[in-house]
Amino acid sequence: MPLHTLISKDFYNEKARDSDWYKENRDGYQGALKAFDMSPQEIIDEVKTSNLRGLGGAGFPTGVKWGFVPKDSGKPVYLAVNADESEPGTFKDKYIMTWDPHRLIEGIIITCWAIDAHVAYIYIRGEYVRPYEHLQRAIDQAYRRGLLGDRVMGRDFKLDVYIHRGAGAYICGEETGLLESLEGKKGWPRLKPPFPAVKGAFGAPTIVNNVETIAHVPEIIKQGGQWFADLGCEKNGGTRLMCVSGHVNKPDVYEIRLGTPMYELIYEHAGGILDGKKMKAVIPGGSSAKVLTAEEADCDCSIEALQAAGSMLGSGGVMVMHEDTCMVKALQVITSFYAHESCGQCTPCREGTGWLLTTLNRLLSGEGRPSDIDTMLSLSGNMQGTSICALSEAAAWPVESFILKFREEFDYMAAHGRSMVADEESAPAA
Amino acid sequence: MATLEIDGQEVQVEDGSTIIEATEKLGIYVPRYCYHPGMSIAGSCRMCMVEVENIPKLAIACYTPVNDGMKVSTSSEKVLKGRRDMLEFLLHNHPLDCPVCDQSGECDLQNFYMEHGRYQSRFLENKVKKRKAFPIGPHVVLDQERCILCTRCTRFTDEVSETHELGVFNRGDRSVIDLNPGKTLDNPYSGNVIDICPVGALTEREFRFQCRVWYLSSEESICPGCSNGCNISIHYNQRRAYKAGGRRLQRLKPRYHPQVNTWWMCDEGRFGYGFVDRHRFEFPMLRLQDELQYAEWEEALDKAAGVLKQAIDEHGPESVGVIASPRLSNEELYLTKKVFGQGLGIENIGFKNPWEKEGFCDDYLIKADKNPNTRGAEEMGFKGDVKQILEKAASGDIKVLYVFLHDLASEEARKLLDQAGTLIFHGSNRNSTSQRAQVVLASSVWAEKDGTFTNFEGRVQRFKAALQPLDESRRDIEILLDLAARMGQQLVYNNAGDLFMEWFGMTYEEMNPRGENIENRDGGSMPPPSGGSAGQQPSAN
Numbered sequence A: 001m002p003l004h005t006l007i008s009k010d011f012y013n014e015k016a017r018d019s020d021w022y023k024e025n026r027d028g029y030q031g032a033l034k035a036f037d038m039s040p041q042e043i044i045d046e047v048k049t050s051n052l053r054g055l056g057g058a059g060f061p062t063g064v065k066w067g068f069v070p071k072d073s074g075k076p077v078y079l080a081v082n083a084d085e086s087e088p089g090t091f092k093d094k095y096i097m098t099w100d101p102h103r104l105i106e107g108i109i110i111t112c113w114a115i116d117a118h119v120a121y122i123y124i125r126g127e128y129v130r131p132y133e134h135l136q137r138a139i140d141q142a143y144r145r146g147l148l149g150d151r152v153m154g155r156d157f158k159l160d161v162y163i164h165r166g167a168g169a170y171i172c173g174e175e176t177g178l179l180e181s182l183e184g185k186k187g188w189p190r191l192k193p194p195f196p197a198v199k200g201a202f203g204a205p206t207i208v209n210n211v212e213t214i215a216h217v218p219e220i221i222k223q224g225g226q227w228f229a230d231l232g233c234e235k236n237g238g239t240r241l242m243c244v245s246g247h248v249n250k251p252d253v254y255e256i257r258l259g260t261p262m263y264e265l266i267y268e269h270a271g272g273i274l275d276g277k278k279m280k281a282v283i284p285g286g287s288s289a290k291v292l293t294a295e296e297a298d299c300d301c302s303i304e305a306l307q308a309a310g311s312m313l314g315s316g317g318v319m320v321m322h323e324d325t326c327m328v329k330a331l332q333v334i335t336s337f338y339a340h341e342s343c344g345q346c347t348p349c350r351e352g353t354g355w356l357l358t359t360l361n362r363l364l365s366g367e368g369r370p371s372d373i374d375t376m377l378s379l380s381g382n383m384q385g386t387s388i389c390a391l392s393e394a395a396a397w398p399v400e401s402f403i404l405k406f407r408e409e410f411d412y413m414a415a416h417g418r419s420m421v422a423d424e425e426s427a428p429a430a
Numbered sequence B: 001m002a003t004l005e006i007d008g009q010e011v012q013v014e015d016g017s018t019i020i021e022a023t024e025k026l027g028i029y030v031p032r033y034c035y036h037p038g039m040s041i042a043g044s045c046r047m048c049m050v051e052v053e054n055i056p057k058l059a060i061a062c063y064t065p066v067n068d069g070m071k072v073s074t075s076s077e078k079v080l081k082g083r084r085d086m087l088e089f090l091l092h093n094h095p096l097d098c099p100v101c102d103q104s105g106e107c108d109l110q111n112f113y114m115e116h117g118r119y120q121s122r123f124l125e126n127k128v129k130k131r132k133a134f135p136i137g138p139h140v141v142l143d144q145e146r147c148i149l150c151t152r153c154t155r156f157t158d159e160v161s162e163t164h165e166l167g168v169f170n171r172g173d174r175s176v177i178d179l180n181p182g183k184t185l186d187n188p189y190s191g192n193v194i195d196i197c198p199v200g201a202l203t204e205r206e207f208r209f210q211c212r213v214w215y216l217s218s219e220e221s222i223c224p225g226c227s228n229g230c231n232i233s234i235h236y237n238q239r240r241a242y243k244a245g246g247r248r249l250q251r252l253k254p255r256y257h258p259q260v261n262t263w264w265m266c267d268e269g270r271f272g273y274g275f276v277d278r279h280r281f282e283f284p285m286l287r288l289q290d291e292l293q294y295a296e297w298e299e300a301l302d303k304a305a306g307v308l309k310q311a312i313d314e315h316g317p318e319s320v321g322v323i324a325s326p327r328l329s330n331e332e333l334y335l336t337k338k339v340f341g342q343g344l345g346i347e348n349i350g351f352k353n354p355w356e357k358e359g360f361c362d363d364y365l366i367k368a369d370k371n372p373n374t375r376g377a378e379e380m381g382f383k384g385d386v387k388q389i390l391e392k393a394a395s396g397d398i399k400v401l402y403v404f405l406h407d408l409a410s411e412e413a414r415k416l417l418d419q420a421g422t423l424i425f426h427g428s429n430r431n432s433t434s435q436r437a438q439v440v441l442a443s444s445v446w447a448e449k450d451g452t453f454t455n456f457e458g459r460v461q462r463f464k465a466a467l468q469p470l471d472e473s474r475r476d477i478e479i480l481l482d483l484a485a486r487m488g489q490q491l492v493y494n495n496a497g498d499l500f501m502e503w504f505g506m507t508y509e510e511m512n513p514r515g516e517n518i519e520n521r522d523g524g525s526m527p528p529p530s531g532g533s534a535g536q537q538p539s540a541n
Helices: A019-026 A030-036 A040-049 A062-066 A093-099 A101-115 A129-144 A175-182 A211-223 A225-231 A262-269 A303-308 A327-341 A347-367 A370-382 A391-405 A407-416 B019-026 B077-092 B108-116 B152-160 B192-196 B297-315 B330-343 B374-380 B386-395 B411-419 B476-486 B496-504
Strands: A077-083 A117-124 A160-165 A206-210 A239-246 A252-257 A279-283 A317-322 B002-006 B009-013 B049-052 B071-073 B140-142 B166-169 B176-179 B202-204 B217-222 B231-236 B249-254 B285-288 B291-294 B320-323 B400-404 B422-427 B439-442 B451-454 B459-463
Touching (some): A030 A101, A030 A211, A040 A062, A040 A101, A040 A211, A062 A101, A062 A206, A077 A101, A077 A175, A093 A101, A093 A129, A093 A211, A101 A117, A101 A129, A101 A206, A117 A129, A117 A175, A129 A160, A175 A206, A206 A211, A211 A225, A211 A239, A239 A262, A262 A279, A327 A347, A327 A391, A347 A391, A347 A407, A347 B077, A370 A391, A370 A407, A370 B077, A391 A407, B002 B019, B019 B071, B049 B077, B152 B166, B152 B192, B192 B202, B192 B249, B217 B459, B285 B297, B297 B320, B297 B400, B297 B422, B297 B476, B320 B330, B320 B386, B330 B374, B330 B451, B330 B476, B330 B496, B374 B451, B386 B411, B451 B496
Parallel strands (some): A077 A117, A077 A206, A117 A160, A239 A317, B002 B071, B320 B400, B422 B439
Antiparallel strands (some): A239 A252, B140 B202, B166 B176, B217 B231, B231 B249, B285 B291, B285 B439
């Protein structure tokens, strides 16, 4: 399947940052106009039909989520756009915010109309300075041109959009950690239920959606849910942005129709493996997704297909490793990220991530013991299903999958104090 | 109501309860660190995980709501493994300094490890280094390495004291509890964080290295610090009194009472026990050559009785003034009235120090009236105006003043006392009034005797003797009975319980452990308070 450009058309096109250009050349804000003539329920139904699923990683059906907002809570409803994109290997939302901010704003307008929200927050990760600047400029422009504010596009609908900049914490991408941080507190995930759609920011119903998810909404309204669903495969509507990084010739963001084969993405679109080497492993959905061997990775890019392959599509961060990669070193890089980012709230995650990292460090320094490998496996098992949010699992899955699939490299490292792979320096920066 | 089955036992609890509340009802104890019934649910220690039928993962008992027909196991193989795993994680960075840790012996990490842990150690890595043993307030020392980050203390300062001194800083295994910038932990309830800390991270400055907890004995008591009547336990150490500078009373801890003080007590009460072992009268005294000197009890009692009798014989009962005290127990007040009022016909009997200033108070536990039994004395009918009594003493109308405990230290009172005739001081501690006495009858403090106090809302609550009276000092009731006998009154009371029986119409054993309402003088007990049976504490620690 060829690449499809639904929302990535204007990447690297500076003109697209202007709302007038967006209106003239991309039928911009036509989706919002159309949405205002629809009832909120019609929009929700249309999004349900489209099979749009959350593109932040969890893949929850977006329309269904919107339907969870209680109708008579007596409280305002908020939209929180999750732009805290910080899963290693994921860099797609930044493209949307940098190059096509008005698509996001239009998506926000339609979403807020559908869930009856009058305030939307965009929680953007603190490190995203330029995306923030471009997005803020676009929002200011939208206010000036009457696209936001007291009368959105001349309709009797008030909408304010605020950007909230994070301070640099992976955990604030977890939706309840995000809400805590948005409220000015330490970004510790909340116990669920209640889910944010019932009790979110400031105790009010809140829909938390990823940037890319919202950016898809205008086209769905303009061209219809069924059209969008037909673009993708079964239960996975439309297209999505895949971030290909690692040992490929052309690492970049590629928009594919869901169901495109992974090998096509890697070998055709991303230009194949660096230096013509053999592919060894692929992490298909951000660093917390379980690693796949080259053989296992021969599947389609859809939530179900990757689940069947034993991993997940996650945030669409495809990290490719070639044959010279030391898997112990690669795992150490990933684990050090989670040990750094564990919020410290729940016991297994706080202690487990640090313990795994120190063990891996010792292994890499040549001080490993054969028993370390089983200890790490058992620790990663104990970390699963025992904490408030999924970070603990996100940290445990790589450990488990790396060891199970590349056990001989770990055993070799423990026995010989050095890597089985000749050139261990070539490990990708995950 | 929902009916569920826990470990094969059926239990009915209200809808919306959590599993841990249901286990409490059955008396099953599920290990926990972060859960505390008096605060919000954190759900982060993961120690209280239980197995629920048809739920694949273990569920945390503190947050999972009950359902009708639910089947829960708190001791299945899976649950025990879960606990062992969590203990292993918790101990990964916890220093094993139990031999020098004050919490040792009452530490939940120690206890649960002995009960559920006991695994082969797999620790090979170095522990994360954090800050050790530094004071964070006037009463509390923090050891960040021992902390298991249950956040009970931060939630206490956020939700109970509402003073927000403590927070969690940093992330992952570098997380620490610390003071928020610019704060010190000096709120009126700061001592409670020591109680709720399940490990030795927060320890008491006063108690550190004073005594191993297994040498302590405990007795139920009522805090004498104000009229609130918080339920407390006295922790004392009579066997090893040479430790801790001879202090017998080592510490006070709050005791759960659902209506009076729940799980808490204030610092003023908690650390206000200094008078038990300091500045005490260790024996009775008589003034000889203008100086108070040691006396035998016989001498002192004879002298006191003689003075009283002489005044009454010569000038009638109007020539004696008695100033009882709101720090006396109901039993003592009852006997005082009986001996001086009924027995000797004295009418000048007061109890309230009119110069006493109101103390610090808040809208929670701390009351402005710093006496434990003002309400009791009022109900008992002590009506005499103390100021008037002192004025009469100064003018010579009253020849003998019998003062209980009071420190009448205001300038006006001192002037009046200077002009008064004979002063008999009945009390436990030295003060400016006792310095002026001709006779000192050395009495005991509340921790050394049985009795009841009536708190500000009229709840009669029992306290028990933890200690023996210091040296030669004697219990107030014994002193009063001996004095009465010398003045020809035949009163037979074996102990405080007899007096309580006569006054309140029931024995101590018949009392509701949560106190009797003073309105129910005919012996009817108060309606049972909500939740749990009497005296049983929804286990917090």
